[in-house]
Amino acid sequence: MGNHSDGSPNHSGTVATAGQNEVEKFQDPGIPPHRLRLADTDPKAAKRAERQVALLFGISVVGTLIFLVAYFAIDLGSGESTIGTIRLQNMLLGLGTAFAMLGIGTGIVHWAKALMPDHEVSEERHAIRYEEDRQAAVRIVDDIVEETGIKRRPLIRNTLLGAVALAPLPAVAIFGDLGPRPDEKLAHTMWAPQDGKLKRLARDPDGTPIKAADVTIGSAFHVIPEGLNELHEGKLNEKAKAVVLLMRLDPESLNPSQGREDWGYNGIVAYSKICTHVGCPVALYEQQTHHLLCPCHQSTFDLTQECKVIFGPASRPLPQLPIAVDDEGYLVATSDFKEPVGPSYWERDMHERSVNS
Amino acid sequence: MSAASTAEPAFAAKTKAGRFTDFVDSRVGGSGILREFGRKVFPDHWSFMFGEVALYSFVILLLSGTFLTFFFDPSMAETHYDGSYVPLKGVEMSVAYNSSLDISFDVRGGLFMRQVHHWAALLFVASIAVHMLRVFFTGAFRRPREMNWVVGGVLLILAMAAGFTGYSLPDDLLSGNGLRIIDGVIKSIPVIGTYISFFLFGGEFPGTAIIGRLYVLHILLVPALILLMIVLHLFMVVIHKHTQYPGPGRNDNNVVGYPLGPVYAAKAGGFFFIVFGVLALMAGFFTINPIWNYGPYDPSPVSAGTQPDWYIGFVDGALRLMPGTLGDWQVEQDWFGYVFSFNVLLPALVPAGILFTVMFMYPWIERWITKDDREHHVLDRPRNAPTRTAIGMAGFVWYCVMWAAAGSDLIATHFSVSLNDVTYWLRALFFIGPIIAFIVTKRVALALQRKDREIALHGRETGRIVRLPHGEFIEVHAPLDEYKRYKLVGFESPEVLPAMPNEHGVVTRKEKRRAFLSKWFFEDRVAPATPAELEAAHGHGHAAVEAPEEAKSLSH
Numbered sequence: 001m002g003n004h005s006d007g008s009p010n011h012s013g014t015v016a017t018a019g020q021n022e023v024e025k026f027q028d029p030g031i032p033p034h035r036l037r038l039a040d041t042d043p044k045a046a047k048r049a050e051r052q053v054a055l056l057f058g059i060s061v062v063g064t065l066i067f068l069v070a071y072f073a074i075d076l077g078s079g080e081s082t083i084g085t086i087r088l089q090n091m092l093l094g095l096g097t098a099f100a101m102l103g104i105g106t107g108i109v110h111w112a113k114a115l116m117p118d119h120e121v122s123e124e125r126h127a128i129r130y131e132e133d134r135q136a137a138v139r140i141v142d143d144i145v146e147e148t149g150i151k152r153r154p155l156i157r158n159t160l161l162g163a164v165a166l167a168p169l170p171a172v173a174i175f176g177d178l179g180p181r182p183d184e185k186l187a188h189t190m191w192a193p194q195d196g197k198l199k200r201l202a203r204d205p206d207g208t209p210i211k212a213a214d215v216t217i218g219s220a221f222h223v224i225p226e227g228l229n230e231l232h233e234g235k236l237n238e239k240a241k242a243v244v245l246l247m248r249l250d251p252e253s254l255n256p257s258q259g260r261e262d263w264g265y266n267g268i269v270a271y272s273k274i275c276t277h278v279g280c281p282v283a284l285y286e287q288q289t290h291h292l293l294c295p296c297h298q299s300t301f302d303l304t305q306e307c308k309v310i311f312g313p314a315s316r317p318l319p320q321l322p323i324a325v326d327d328e329g330y331l332v333a334t335s336d337f338k339e340p341v342g343p344s345y346w347e348r349d350m351h352e353r354s355v356n357s
Numbered sequence: 358m359s360a361a362s363t364a365e366p367a368f369a370a371k372t373k374a375g376r377f378t379d380f381v382d383s384r385v386g387g388s389g390i391l392r393e394f395g396r397k398v399f400p401d402h403w404s405f406m407f408g409e410v411a412l413y414s415f416v417i418l419l420l421s422g423t424f425l426t427f428f429f430d431p432s433m434a435e436t437h438y439d440g441s442y443v444p445l446k447g448v449e450m451s452v453a454y455n456s457s458l459d460i461s462f463d464v465r466g467g468l469f470m471r472q473v474h475h476w477a478a479l480l481f482v483a484s485i486a487v488h489m490l491r492v493f494f495t496g497a498f499r500r501p502r503e504m505n506w507v508v509g510g511v512l513l514i515l516a517m518a519a520g521f522t523g524y525s526l527p528d529d530l531l532s533g534n535g536l537r538i539i540d541g542v543i544k545s546i547p548v549i550g551t552y553i554s555f556f557l558f559g560g561e562f563p564g565t566a567i568i569g570r571l572y573v574l575h576i577l578l579v580p581a582l583i584l585l586m587i588v589l590h591l592f593m594v595v596i597h598k599h600t601q602y603p604g605p606g607r608n609d610n611n612v613v614g615y616p617l618g619p620v621y622a623a624k625a626g627g628f629f630f631i632v633f634g635v636l637a638l639m640a641g642f643f644t645i646n647p648i649w650n651y652g653p654y655d656p657s658p659v660s661a662g663t664q665p666d667w668y669i670g671f672v673d674g675a676l677r678l679m680p681g682t683l684g685d686w687q688v689e690q691d692w693f694g695y696v697f698s699f700n701v702l703l704p705a706l707v708p709a710g711i712l713f714t715v716m717f718m719y720p721w722i723e724r725w726i727t728k729d730d731r732e733h734h735v736l737d738r739p740r741n742a743p744t745r746t747a748i749g750m751a752g753f754v755w756y757c758v759m760w761a762a763a764g765s766d767l768i769a770t771h772f773s774v775s776l777n778d779v780t781y782w783l784r785a786l787f788f789i790g791p792i793i794a795f796i797v798t799k800r801v802a803l804a805l806q807r808k809d810r811e812i813a814l815h816g817r818e819t820g821r822i823v824r825l826p827h828g829e830f831i832e833v834h835a836p837l838d839e840y841k842r843y844k845l846v847g848f849e850s851p852e853v854l855p856a857m858p859n860e861h862g863v864v865t866r867k868e869k870r871r872a873f874l875s876k877w878f879f880e881d882r883v884a885p886a887t888p889a890e891l892e893a894a895h896g897h898g899h900a901a902v903e904a905p906e907e908a909k910s911l912s913h
Contacts, residue, residue, distance in 0.1 A: 024887050026847060031606030031613060032840040071465055076441070083442070086462060093469040094641010098634045105630030112623035122606060122613045123398040125598055125734060128501055179555040179566075186551070186561070204657050222657060237561045240537075240656035273657065277681065278541025278701060279562070280534060281659045295661040296538060297677045298766060298776060311777055315681040315689035315700045343541035344698040345551045349691050 031120055039114050049114035056107030063099025070096055187351035189241040190225040191321060192336035200226040201246060201270065201323065201331040209330045210246065215268050220285040221246040223270065225333070241341055243273040243281065244321050246331070249290060253304050260306070263322040268331065270321040271307050274342040275299055277314035292318065316344065399621045400601035400614035404495075407488035409625060411512075413632040414481035415583065418519075421474040422576065428464050430456040431526065431572035433565040442649050450528075450653035453568045457527035457648055472640035478523060479645075480636065482516045482668040489513060493719070493749050495736035497600045499729070503720040505593040510717050512586045515579060517668050522575035524666055527646075528568055531663055533654030536567065538673070542705045545698035563654065600736050603847055605840040609734045664764065674762030675704035678784050708759060712752060719748075726874045728854055740809070741848045743802035744878045747795045754794035758786045799881065806883035813837065813845040813886040814894040846885040853879045 039046040070092030074085060150157050191199055200209040204222040207229040215221065223244040231238060251267035263269070271292070275282050280296035290303040291310070299312030307318035319341050322334045339352045370376040382388045432452035438445045440455070442462045460467035489509055492498055498506035525532045540562045543554045559566030598612050607613045615621045639645075651660075665673050681688050681700040688700040715722075723745065724730060739746040761768065762783045769776035816834035824830050837845070856864045856872035 024889070026839075026843055026886075026888055028608065028847065029605045029839040029843055076463065076465060086468060089465070090468045090472070091641045093466055094472075094637050094639075097469075097637035098641065100634075101630045101637060102634030105627045105632075105634055108623050108627030108630070112620050112627065116620045116623060118615070118620065120606075120613055121398055121616060122611045125610055125612055128596060128732075175556070179552075179557070179559045179564075182551045182555045205655070224657070234561075236563050236654070236656060240562055243657045275541075278538045278545075278676065280537060281657055283657075283659050284661060295659050295663065295766070296534065297673075298780065299681065309682045311780075313676055313679045313681040313700050313704070315687040315698070343544050343701070344689055344696045345544040345554075346547055346549075346695055347551060348696045349694055 031122060034119055037114065037118065046115065049110070053107050053111045053115070056103050056110060058103070060100045060103025060107065063096045063101070063103055065096070066099060067093055067096030182347070184351055184354065186241075186342070186345065186348075187340045187355050189336055189341060190228060190238045191242060191244075191333040193333075198324075198326065198332035198334060200326070201244070201333065202226045202228070204243060205229075211329045212265055212268060212325045212331050213329060215246065215248045215331075217248050217250060217267065218287050219248055220287070222273070222283075240279075241274065244270045245273045245282065245285065245292065246270045246323075247285060247303060249303060253290065255304060255306070257306060260320065260322075262324070263320055263334075265323055265325050265331065268323065269303070270323050270331075270333070271301075271303075271318040272321065272337060272341040273318075275314055276309075276316040276318060277312070277343065279343045282318065395618050396616040397598075398612050398614045398616055400599050400607075400612060401621070401624075402602055404491045405599070406628065407484050407491055409628055410484035410632055411481060411488055412587065413629045414477045414484060414636070415587065416629070417477045417633055417636060418474060418481060419580070421470045421477060422580075424470045425460065425467075425474060426576055428456060428460045428467060429453070429526070429572075431569045433528065433563075433568050445649065445652070448653065451568070453526065453528040454648070454653045457529070461649060469640055472643075472645050473636055474523075475645045476636050476639045476643075478520050479667060480632075482513070482520055485509070485513050485516050486668070489716075490749070490753070494739040494746055495600070495602075496733065496742055496745065497736055498720045499733040500720075500724065501597055501732050502593070502600075503724075505590060505597070506720055507717055508586055508590050508593070510713065512583065512590065514713070515583045515586060519575065519579040519583060520666055520668060522571045522579060524646075524669075525571050526568060526575060527648045528654050529648040530651040530654055530658065530660075531646075531648075533563065533656075534659055534663060535665055535669075536563065537656070538676075542676075542701055545701035545705070547695070547697060547702075563656070598734070600734055603735050603738065603844065605843045605847070607735055609732060612734070661766065664767070667760075670763035671756055671759040672705060672709055674759040674765070674783075675708045676701070677765055678759065678762045678780065678787055679704040680784075708755070712756060715752065726871055726878055727851060728871075729851070738848065740802040740805040741850070743799045743806070743881065746802050747799035750798040751791035751795040755787070755791040758783055758790045762787075803881055803883055809845040810883060810886045813842050814891055846887075848885055850882055850884045851879050852882065 037045075039049045070089050074089040074092070076085060076089065145151065193199065201221075201223045202209050202225065204224045207224065207226070209226055210221060210223065223246045224239060225242050228235065228239060228242065246268065247270075248266075248268045251264075254264065254267065254269065256263065273281050273283070275294040275296065277294065277297055277299050280294050282292045282294045282299070282301065284293040284295055285291075286293065292301040292303060292307065293299075294312065294314070297313050299314035300310050301307040301314070301318050302310045305317075306320060309315060309317060319337045319339050321337055323331050324334050326332045336355070338356055340348050340355070368379070370379045378387075378391075382391075430452050434452045435449060436452050436455050438448050438450055438455055438458065440446075440459050440463050442458055445458065457471075460471055462468070492506065492509065521535075525536050540554055540558065543557065544550045546553060554562065557567065557570070558564040559570075599614075601607050601613060604613075615624075652658075664670070679688070679700055690697045690699060737745075762780070765779045765783060766776055768774070769779045816836040819833045819835045821833045822830055823833055854872065854875045856868045858864045859868070
């Protein structure tokens with residue numbers, strides 16, 4: 001590549017750095033001569049600019065009035081007010097404020113540009129610090145250090161350092177009650193049988209139980225555990241772990257692995273709806289391809305391969321909920337998930353082992 | 358003082374404003390400040406307005422935000438909606454969401470203020486980002502302004518933090534999903550992730566504490582820090598005085614521009630109202646974050662095509678680009694019985710980490726490579742620092758690829774292409790995009806420099822075609838006046854600095870690396886035209902009319 005300095009042989013590659021060789025550099029011609037504006041020379045133009053500025057300020061007044069009228073004259077409380085009323089008021093408030101502000105703003109700027117003196121001036125920069133100041137400051141610091149005697153008394157210095165280093169610890173510790181210890185809360189969901197009674201699968205959000213007969217091939221249900229809606233405390237916390245997608249496929253297309261053969265019923269399978277990536281609900285079911293898609297980051301899971309990840313940023317398959325049918329024909333969960341649901345976390349594998357043991 | 362005042366009659370101001378100023382001054386001694394600042398010279402350029410936009414957006418954020426605090430209730434207690442928005446009547450929701458709906462539908466002007474606040478927040482981060490690009494590409498971060506560059510970077514991070522904490526407050530479906538993603542990312546942190554998540558949410562996600570906690574951060578801690586940083590930022594601007602673009606009459610020892618009072622103050626002050634007016638117009642006409650359409654937060658539903666606010670997009674996009682499995686191999690690893698979620702950790706931390714680390718360190722990196730420790734007050738035109746400009750563009754393109762990835766699903770649906778293909782392409786661009794951007798930018802910058810040389814030496818094209826006596830057609834070039842020419846030639850063009858031995862006569866490894874980078878930086882360079890060259894160009898035959906051939910052959 002080399003130097004692309006210029007074409008002439010005499011000067012190839014020469015650079016003129018400051019103060020090096022002034023002949024090699026163009027001299028700074030200085031600030032260009034001032035050019036007068038129309039308003040500087042023509043009193044008529046100046047008068048016109050003056051009127052324009054006043055007009056802009058006048059527009060601002062109109063804008064303020066628009067705002068006030070829109071605020072007081074449009075009644076949101078009346079029976080007939082609709083979303084359209086709010087939209088109209090919002091639009092007029094915006095328009096009024098915009099006129100009020102832009103009128104003032106453009107008026108002032110026009111005034112400054114057309115009528116105020118526009119002579120460019122040059123001002124010297126000053127040094128950020130002066131050597132004399134620096135030396136004086138250094139002397140002061142030296143004197144201060146000397147007077148404290150901190151150099152001569154290492155015992156004081158070291159104990160102070162130790163004390164100051166430890167003092168912030170309580171400030172950290174005092175935040176210990178921001179939340180409870182995680183323990184194994186993330187490993188369990190509401191699906192665990194309660195007092196020996198298996199939990200029924202219920203529709204999200206109304207909570208009516210689902211009969212196996214209602215689930216036709218190709219259909220999908222958003223599912224919550226029975227009794228979730230009746231919770232008074234921590235309903236969302238439980239829901240955030242327990243939501244499930246229920247689908248029915250041709251039993252032939254499912255390939256359950258060893259130990260999972262009886263986790264479904266007649267082609268009906270249930271999988272956690274919480275993405276194993278960062279926890280969005282995997283809400284999109286492509287019936288034709290048997291794929292589940294997470295709308296947040298597009299992780300794609302294949303139902304026919306026990307929800308293995310086939311695309312996207314998730315690493316782990318969606319956990320499967322073992323289901324069966326009870327005496328009355330309703331779908332029930334035979335146990336809790338056999339692994340923690342949702343995004344991975346540090347202790348996850350530990351929890352998975354303890355759930356299965 | 359007192360002796361002087363008895364000797365001559367006491368100063369009496371002529372105007373009302375003067376009397377008022379005198380009243381204040383005689384009590385607090387402000388005349389020194391006014392004397393220093395009243396006529397302080399500020400250089401003027403349109404690109405200096407981005408920082409002003411950021412400052413004014415922040416003022417508008419404070420004003421509109423204060424209004425919103427009077428009506429917003431950050432409680433996650435359950436309630437049933439009974440406001441005037443019919444579709445949500447009787448729906449169970451948090452008090453926070455309920456009060457956000459009330460602000461939108463039952464407080465007059467509340468929706469307007471909400472929209473002003475949200476638009477101003479988007480503009481705040483955007484203007485900071487554009488302002489930083491301006492500072493980077495013009496080299497304004499060089500000595501003595503390195504520390505102010507760092508303060509600006511901290512402001513960018515704080516602005517994003519303010520935006521994110523505020524985005525989550527209405528407790529609607531979208532923002533709840535945003536929090537869900539944050540929770541997932543936090544849980545992927547090794548060793549302490551689960552604890553941090555439980556401490557942040559006061560237990561399991563979503564809990565009942567997070568909105569109140571984010572609220573305190575959003576209205577107290579983060580704005581206070583932003584304010585502190587703005588004060589520091591402006592304080593340093595005053596100490597350094599503003600940079601100026603190169604041009605005739607401008608050098609590192611002076612500052613050329615308009616005096617603060619009245620012209621500059623009027624322009625800057627007027628500009629505040631313009632920013633406010635534009636934001637009001639946007640808030641009036643363009644709906645932003647229509648929370649009533651989303652419904653209250655519920656961990657179960659989510660709508661496709663959801664987007665975070667724009668400034669979080671690049672992290673979200675990085676999360677999308679990272680593959681979680683390679684064939685049958687899981688990126689998430691189980692080592693020693695513990696989980697390492699590299700599929701979340703890497704994209705969430707590494708790109709943002711690299712971008713911000715390089716950004717913060719860049720002034721020192723360049724200073725080390727160029728060994729240039731002088732004070733710079735005159736800016737570089739981006740083309741005159743081709744390698745820096747190329748580095749900036751590479752980083753910018755990298756950012757934009759990640760940002761585009763945050764909308765990969767929208768790209769796929771809008772252009773009717775496969776979502777998977779969009780992701781594969783963006784994954785490829787993640788790696789090669791910055792390289793292409795670097796090469797193209799550098800070539801464009803060098804080409805522009807050559808064009809400048811040509812114009813400086815041979816004048817501008819007039820478009821006037823002349824036929825010479827022997828039949829040849831040429832285009833007449835008009836020479837530049839000396840002011841315009843100086844703008845094209847008055848810049849420094851540093852050369853490669855070879856490795857130099859230190860005081861022990863040893864060329865250290867570090868110095869060799871520096872020399873290598875210096876070569877990479879300055880190997881391709883176009884020197885500014887010199888008077889001798891101009892002389893030579895003219896010497897070829899007095900004006901281009903008579904010797905167009907040679908004039909053209911000089912251009913490369």
